[in-house]
Amino acid sequence: MIGIEPVPADGAQLRQAFGCFPSGVTAVCALIDGVPVGMAASSFTSVSVTPPLVSVCVQDTSTTWPKLRGRTRLGVSVLAEGHDAVCLSLSRKTGDRFAGVDWVAAPDGGVFVHGSSVWLDCSLHAELPAGDHAIALLEIHGLRAEPDTAPLVFHGSRFRRLAAV
Template sequence: MSELKPVTGDVAELRRVFSCFPSGIAAVCTLTDDGPAGLAASSFTTVSIDPPLVSVCIQNTSTTWPVLRGHPRIGISVLAQDHESLGRQLASKHGDRFAGVAWEATSQGAVHVHGSTAWLDCSLHAEVPAGDHLIALLEIHRMSADPAAAPLIFHASTFRRLHVVS
């Protein structure tokens, strides 16, 4: 193990350390009057069975979250390994984040990406301030999954694929 270093404001080193934890990528999306709006979240996690809750962490500077949080339903799509370009599009600050993306919306406006490994239809349950982010707790109302679809993984600041060991 390398020598443990104190956290002294070295943001690059802290990000490098955080990047060692692999995570999936979730598309967090809703339907607005102007079409779909969404963002990519690598901080998606399950929270509770009763009530059914998941969370995503959102930067306080996000201009997309204020749009999403104002709608009755928010769709979560756990991206599949073939969604690497979509992961980059949704993380981009410029351009049409949904160009060339196959998606559909529920009657209440949750947007789901085709080909994902799981889909959740959620509403905002609570927000918790957390440093330079906020933790959005989302209550699940409906769900579906395709466990056979391999997930997209984010590790060491790059997209990766799972390798199945038999």
């Protein structure tokens, strides 16, 4: 046997295993009654070029996603190296998540974080149940990319930097 063990019921070991895979971090945000509302999401991936789709996974217990899902437009910002504090702020359970965050709103209501490596102007295309999460498929209507801006990387419950090779 090669040492594969069953997944324990509490999920701690599974979360630790998921943490072995580095991921970028995004901010999913919109204006609601003139106020920015948003959350950090590390389970983000490109899905399709035609139609242009990305996905984020959102916990069923999220209190922010129900506020965002019905918006006409959502701003998805791929956070950049140095956005550690922005990510932590957008992950807060209470308080002003946008305190100290430099942001801008698009005319359709998407909110974007300044200094990000990518801005995607999106709308909800579909939502699929997936265990204790929902997979939100987002259709991209517009974008801005800064390919020379290094991304924020989350790995092993810590922020990391990419190394130039």
